Amino acid sequence: MKRIIASIVFITIITSGMSFANPYDVEINASRSGLEARFDVTHAVDQGTLTTGIGYVYEDNHDDYRIGDVKLTLGDEILTPGLRCDLGFKGLIGEVEKNHKDGDLMAIGFLLSAAYKTPKTISPMPLEFSASVCTAPDPLCFWDSERYLETRASVACYVVGNGAIFLGYRHIKVRIDDEPKNWDMSDKAVFFGFRLGF
Structure with a gap:
């Protein structure tokens, strides 16, 4: 498992190093019993933007989980300025626990996200509304995992340049294939954090 995580981190860093002129985003948020951190790099490409990133979320409550991820997305503005x-x-890898049962997660999920940032003409401190969904069906789940679903939504307030504080909601559900009976780990969390771009 450590080798896989190291390989993912190495590939992401190499990919991220393609251009040092691109913006970097660091994000840290905390919920009542969990912590999440991300690092994303956005490159300008002919079709819009290419974003690579790594993340890790840890939750310690009645449904424990530790999930690392690496993402790759293409994006662009659509319909109206500010909406992308x-x-x-x-790619997801980690471990989930519930009621003294545990399972290993590895999956490749489809990721769709949208964000709208209000222009400065409307507010001196722009707001950004964002939502995303990531789903991995059974054929793209490995090890003990059988299905993965993650939804999230947040609102961020840019208080200083590229620095923002945000409030969000996250729901993660994992189906584990465990004989003689499958079981689900489901967790909902409200989180608060900050994001810094440089």
């Missing part, structure tokens, strides 16, 4: 949509993939 990204489509791509998210």
Whole structure:
């Protein structure tokens, strides 16, 4: 497992190093019993933007889980200025626990996200509304996992340049194939954090 995570991190860093002129985003958020961190790099391409990133979420409550991810998406503005949509993939690896049962997760999920940032003409501190869904059906789930679904939504307030504070909601559901009976790990969390772009 450590080798797989190291390989994912190495590939992401190499890909991210293609251009040092592109914006980097660091994000950290915390819920009542969990912590999440992400690092994303966005490159300008002919079709819009290419975003690569790594993330890790840890939750310690009645449904425990530790999930690392690496993502790759293509995105562009659509319909109106400030509204962008990204489509791509998210590789997931980790461990989930529930009621003294545990299972290993590895999956490749389809990722769809959208975000709208209000212009400065409307507010001196722009707001960004975002939502995303990541799903991995059975054929794209490995090890003990049989299905993965993650939905999230957040609103961010840019208080200083590229620095924002945000409030969000996250729901993660994992189906584990465990004989003689499959079981689900489901967790909902409200989180608060900050994002810094540089």
